[in-house]
Amino acid sequence: MMGPVLAACLLIILSTAWISQANGALCKKDGGVCTCNDKTKSVDCSGKMLTAIPINIPTDTDNLKLDYNKLSSLPRTAFHNLKELTYLNLDTNQLQTLPEGVFDHLVNLDKLYLQYNELKSLPSGIFDKLTKLTDLTLSQNKLQSLPKGVFDKLTELKTLEIRNNQLQRVPDGVFDSLLNLNTLDLNDNPWDCSCRDILYLSNWIREKKGTVSNIEAAECDGGTKAVLEITEEEAAEDCVYPNTTTAIPTTIITTLASSNDDDIPELPVPQENFQKFLGYQEPDHLPTQPQCLMSISGYLGLMMSLVLTSAAILYVIHFLKKA
Template sequence: MAVVSLLMLMTALAFAAPDWMDCPTPCKCKWSSGKKTAVCEGGGFSSLPDNLDGEMQVLYLSDNYISRLARDAFKSVGLLNLQRIFMSNAALQEVHRDAFRDLIILVEVDLSHNQITSLHPETFHGNERLRVLYLNGNPLRRLVQAQFPPLPHLRSLELDGCQLEYVHRNAFVHLSALETLSLRQNLLRNLSEEVFMNFAHLKTLVLEGNPWRCDCELRGFRDWFLLSKLHSVPLTCSEPERLADRLWENVPSEEFACPPRVFVSPQAQVQAEAGGNVSFGCHVTGDPEPQVSWLYEGYPINHTWLVIEAEEGLLDKWANISVYNVSDADTGVYTCIARNILDTVSLNVTLVLPEVVTATTVSKSEGSLVWWGLVIVSVTLGCAAVITTIAVCCVRNRNRHHRRNLKASVSFTDQEKKLLDVSIATTTDRGTGSCEALGPDLELVEPPVHITIESEPLPLAVFPPPPEFSGSVLPTAAYGNIFISVSGQAGVPRNGDPAAEATRHSPLRQHGSPRHRRR
């Protein structure tokens, strides 16, 4: 009887489930394809389950709410023997670069249809046995240089529907064993053939469903792709409009072209000095090679003193113009024209000379009493003393300007204004400097001041006129050199005989504008 009981106990133990199959609810643990498998799909998990047996080889965690895989995510819960991990549609947003660290026998990972926007290039570092990787449906947008670490056994990589707009030419440089690459249903308009130069074993390349722009940037890849025999579904053009919906293989290679583009240098308006030299040009790109020409005021250029030079290049060139001894005959609009089989484009450059603007205003008066007082004082002191004082002040003022190289408008002191006004009123004979024409019966007339202002159209260092010579009639443009001349009637005797006309020129030079008055 004892023997029978012992045999029954041993039989029950033989048919009892092993401990690793005692999964926490809602997971189910079982053998599947000869692997210890934990099925935790749709279990409402917000993190990895931490009470699974450490011998688990396959883990299904799809349709959960695990937003982040932290550093050592699987190692920290004792799942170091995992070979396959399935986490599609699990609300993943972030994957730490070391999330899969120390999973040295991992061969397959599925992270499809999550919200992963980027993967660190060192993600999967050390998972050297990885053979299959699914990243479909994640908004990755860009694959950067060396996007994946060395994975010498990776055979299949799927990146469908990842909103990819850019793939670096060296994105897959460490995936030399890749046999299947799928990039369907992305936003790719262009690819370089260099992306795939490292693939000695590539057998399948899936690219349909991308909005390809069939221009010169895609020509190299188009030619390589059609020769590679890797495609099973023909690719079509989305852009430009003239090639929309046409199959790559039905569009000749030379029609994968780019229209010309023109850029002017240094700017759209160039200022030159009369009698000087000036150079300007245009930068042209295009494929096929664009032809470049220049027009002046809409007509072919025939100036014998104008030199056109070109730095030749098939797809990128400069066409420069040099004008020597510039005059008014050279000013105007120059047009750079570039053309190839697709289009003709142009851009204008305007050559200008500085403008000269003349305006007249009236000096500010100190009042009739001041004028009469100054006349009496000047007559009493003598014409010779007044003229000497004015000459000394003018010489000192000019020397001080040149010595200090002032960069502000010249302004007269009250004393200088009085002396200047006296000199204007008392100087009637410019040849002799005689004061004999002055008399007590003179009626003084306030003289007009004529100001010539050179306006600089370009943003040079220019300054407004001094306040003594400002008025509402001055132009609003920037001010350069200012020249002031004063002329007027010195006085009329009471007996009706006209007095000699008094004229005095007083040039006012504003430092800060290096040019003299334009010839």
């Protein structure tokens, strides 16, 4: 009779292992890696080396921490069942893009933290449904531009942090809807103060000086001057920004266009720079080799668990028939 007993034990162990792997992000009480607090409706998945959004997060969760993980992408529906969320922390991951609509169901969200990622751009309308948001951090990313109207719906926003990105300018009117804003961190961006586009930001800082903190410290690229001190005479150029490249004064373009082709010397342009000028960028969403290997090993582990579980079941049935 020891055969069936051992087989039954093996079946239980394998089943538990399979369930744990399949539901790896459930709360610890369910065999997962995250910590859940039913009283505060909070789920803490911080620092768990997660490469995917946890599954089966309770739908009534109010506070969700996903910071200090290895998330490189988010499914568009990642948070669509979490309509009660008021706090979402995605700091210190490897996010390069945000899918359109990923936050659309978080209509009660109050605080959203996205700093210390690798975000290069934001989709248009990404924050439009977050009308109750009061805190938004986008610092320590690689943002090279902001979509026009990106903050228009955030009328309750009080704190906005976009320091340490790669912003040279902001769209005209981008901060005009933020009537409750009291803190805005613009530091450590390469603000291009030679182009006319900087005048909106310069005038806005002068207007809000004393009512919105931190804005006066914003400096032109190179730290030569504060943005609020720029005059129309200094920002005289109408500049174009082909995608994410350095601004090129239109006066230069006009001069080149009006010149005789024979007078223009041929200059060697590296192919890489030329592609960047045209807005071409290498795909940045392809999975890295370690990520692929991790995904493959995960699937193989799951399949092995299923095979072993099936074998254990057949083993039990075999001994039960003999008995």
